Amino acid sequence: MRGHVHSLKQMAGPRIAHATLKGPSVVKEIIIGTVLGLGAASFWKMHHWNEKKKTRTFYDFLEKGEISVVAEEE
Template structure:
């Protein structure tokens, strides 16, 4: 082998393409986190509204005399 061939081979050996490792995208992680937070918050709010509705219905019925919290004898 000539000197030029050896230099080409040694230079080419150092230029083997390696797969690049990509880390997580910060913007993508923030967007995903915000979306999951909004979905979870929406479910929590719906649950809260449902519980409020039940409590209001209970007190409305109690006020109208339809139900009582005192046990009948």
């Protein structure tokens, strides 16, 4: 009888295989965010360096007299 009860306990409900879904890894998210942020910041900084170089070149040419600025008459 005891063996019979044991087999009923096993058959009482199907065992549900729990899905091993992992949530987002916090460390991985932080690393990805940091890398993307540093990449974007690098491109932004290079853009500003290029603009600064253009401005400095313009004022150097202006100071040397190689170019001049003429106000437009209205």
